[in-house]
Amino acid sequence: MLDPAFTxxxxxxxxxxxxxxxVFYPNFYRWFDATCHGWFRAAxxxxxxxxxxxxxxxxxxxxxxxxxxxxxxxxxxxxxxxxVEAWNRKTVRLGYRGTVGDRLVVEGFELRAVFVxxxxxxxxxxxxxxxxxxxxxxxxxx
Amino acid sequence: MLDPAFTxxxxxxxxxxxxxxxVFYPNFYRWFDATCHGWFRAAxxxxxxxxxxxxxxxxxxxxxxxxxxxxxxxxxxxxxxxxVEAWNRKTVRLGYRGTVGDRLVVEGFELRAVFVxxxxxxxxxxxxxxxxxxxxxxxxxx
Amino acid sequence: MLDPAFTxxxxxxxxxxxxxxxVFYPNFYRWFDATCHGWFRAAxxxxxxxxxxxxxxxxxxxxxxxxxxxxxxxxxxxxxxxxVEAWNRKTVRLGYRGTVGDRLVVEGFELRAVFVxxxxxxxxxxxxxxxxxxxxxxxxxx
Amino acid sequence: MLDPAFTxxxxxxxxxxxxxxxVFYPNFYRWFDATCHGWFRAAxxxxxxxxxxxxxxxxxxxxxxxxxxxxxxxxxxxxxxxxVEAWNRKTVRLGYRGTVGDRLVVEGFELRAVFVxxxxxxxxxxxxxxxxxxxxxxxxxx
Numbered sequence: 416m417l418d419p420a421f422t423x424x425x426x427x428x429x430x431x432x433x434x435x436x437x438v439f440y441p442n443f444y445r446w447f448d449a450t451c452h453g454w455f456r457a458a459x460x461x462x463x464x465x466x467x468x469x470x471x472x473x474x475x476x477x478x479x480x481x482x483x484x485x486x487x488x489x490x491x492x493x494x495x496x497x498x499v500e501a502w503n504r505k506t507v508r509l510g511y512r513g514t515v516g517d518r519l520v521v522e523g524f525e526l527r528a529v530f531v532x533x534x535x536x537x538x539x540x541x542x543x544x545x546x547x548x549x550x551x552x553x554x555x556x557x
Numbered sequence: 558m559l560d561p562a563f564t565x566x567x568x569x570x571x572x573x574x575x576x577x578x579x580v581f582y583p584n585f586y587r588w589f590d591a592t593c594h595g596w597f598r599a600a601x602x603x604x605x606x607x608x609x610x611x612x613x614x615x616x617x618x619x620x621x622x623x624x625x626x627x628x629x630x631x632x633x634x635x636x637x638x639x640x641v642e643a644w645n646r647k648t649v650r651l652g653y654r655g656t657v658g659d660r661l662v663v664e665g666f667e668l669r670a671v672f673v674x675x676x677x678x679x680x681x682x683x684x685x686x687x688x689x690x691x692x693x694x695x696x697x698x699x
Numbered sequence: 700m701l702d703p704a705f706t707x708x709x710x711x712x713x714x715x716x717x718x719x720x721x722v723f724y725p726n727f728y729r730w731f732d733a734t735c736h737g738w739f740r741a742a743x744x745x746x747x748x749x750x751x752x753x754x755x756x757x758x759x760x761x762x763x764x765x766x767x768x769x770x771x772x773x774x775x776x777x778x779x780x781x782x783v784e785a786w787n788r789k790t791v792r793l794g795y796r797g798t799v800g801d802r803l804v805v806e807g808f809e810l811r812a813v814f815v816x817x818x819x820x821x822x823x824x825x826x827x828x829x830x831x832x833x834x835x836x837x838x839x840x841x
Numbered sequence: 842m843l844d845p846a847f848t849x850x851x852x853x854x855x856x857x858x859x860x861x862x863x864v865f866y867p868n869f870y871r872w873f874d875a876t877c878h879g880w881f882r883a884a885x886x887x888x889x890x891x892x893x894x895x896x897x898x899x900x901x902x903x904x905x906x907x908x909x910x911x912x913x914x915x916x917x918x919x920x921x922x923x924x925v926e927a928w929n930r931k932t933v934r935l936g937y938r939g940t941v942g943d944r945l946v947v948e949g950f951e952l953r954a955v956f957v958x959x960x961x962x963x964x965x966x967x968x969x970x971x972x973x974x975x976x977x978x979x980x981x982x983x
Contacts, residue, residue, distance in 0.1 A: 423852075426875070429718060430717055432718045434713060440590070445583045475625075482620045483621075537628070572729055576860065576861075576862045604773060605720075721899075732865075732867065763866065763908075767902050767905075
């Protein structure tokens, strides 16, 4: 499999879990988003600086999804690996794989666009400048 | 289109939004889940009582997804309509449609299973008893 | 007791609760903040418009606290009443009282300031214009 | 000042911040709680095992508070230090200090009790067994 573009680690705490004692699932999307923003930060310093460089109001969401492969709970350390699955002209598809040790917990994706304001409306701009900016750095900001 | 099985209304607040000024997307999943639990509550009193009736440890997530059709922001009132898209033998697929007034904001789904403990493992049980229980009531608990 | 300046109602859902089966306490602060923003919205349309009217970057937090009087859980409907406890020159103290039916669940406060940018720094401005704006409307935006 | 009993580090992400571009304040309480649970985990493996050892249903909240000393934003790394401020007979007061580098961001506290079920009601038990258990380990689980 492709090397991840970025990885992030999250300590799962009591408050991330629900009365069934396992992670309340919207938190996995929160961790996907945080991994993506870690990648942006490694490349550009912050989402704000990334957007300034791109003339964008936000590198935001068009679509998303997650499949829950095994439960995660308090005390688990979740490693999330981000891979670019496809650079399209107006969207980029990011794949996420969350593991606790060797165990697969969650797989998901985000489809993101580089939103720009134009004539008072928001529309998706070209992704090429985002790609150029992100590929200048390898994983984890080195 | 099919009548919704359940609808719920959410007031979008400042704290639900991110530095781009729009809803931080994992919150939409939080509202999908809250709509589903409203439906469970209307039928059975609570998730806990639903599970007790089914001998289940949780009617939990297998898969999920959401497409973001237009932005929502502070002050918007989000109406979420839940429709059962498919009763499968071991899963049920719930569709969600979130609107602000007439404007479509988000469409999504959850694939849920009735998890049971068996021989020290968690597995998906039959959905038929869940269906019977939920179809005893029409939408919104009447 | 003083009439509330604003009240808001929250349906407590499964995902608001932790593995102990009761509300994960930071959510109470989320509901205090949402009540305050409901009050701002009733008076000015939104926090953004309130800030524009005041030349402020945000009516933000200086201090906060909450005492937990009895547990709240899935299915409970929480009513939060906001009262202005003190208008100080540079801060306003808001008191919150959260009840489920007749039962007191949480009492808390927020100390807020009208933050303004000045010489590249953020500082607390006078509260008098905020007070004038909020007292033009009575509770719940009428 | 007393050495911390436990410290934890949090990467502040885009989604932790609000439309004003700074941390949405209930998240600080989420991080206080996560720091406390890290401490419990270091001593006992998890909150669940801690409770089992104490015959408790939860080491939960009675009171809490936080003062916001300077803003924190996306990309900041928040270090939270937990200190025991007072062991009382039925409660323990935990102090939190959150810093970004040398800069103080937040100071707060939690007053917690060891809740036990007795005659169908929940009440605060003695804290001595909790203290004994936690003081067996020094900071960070060594």
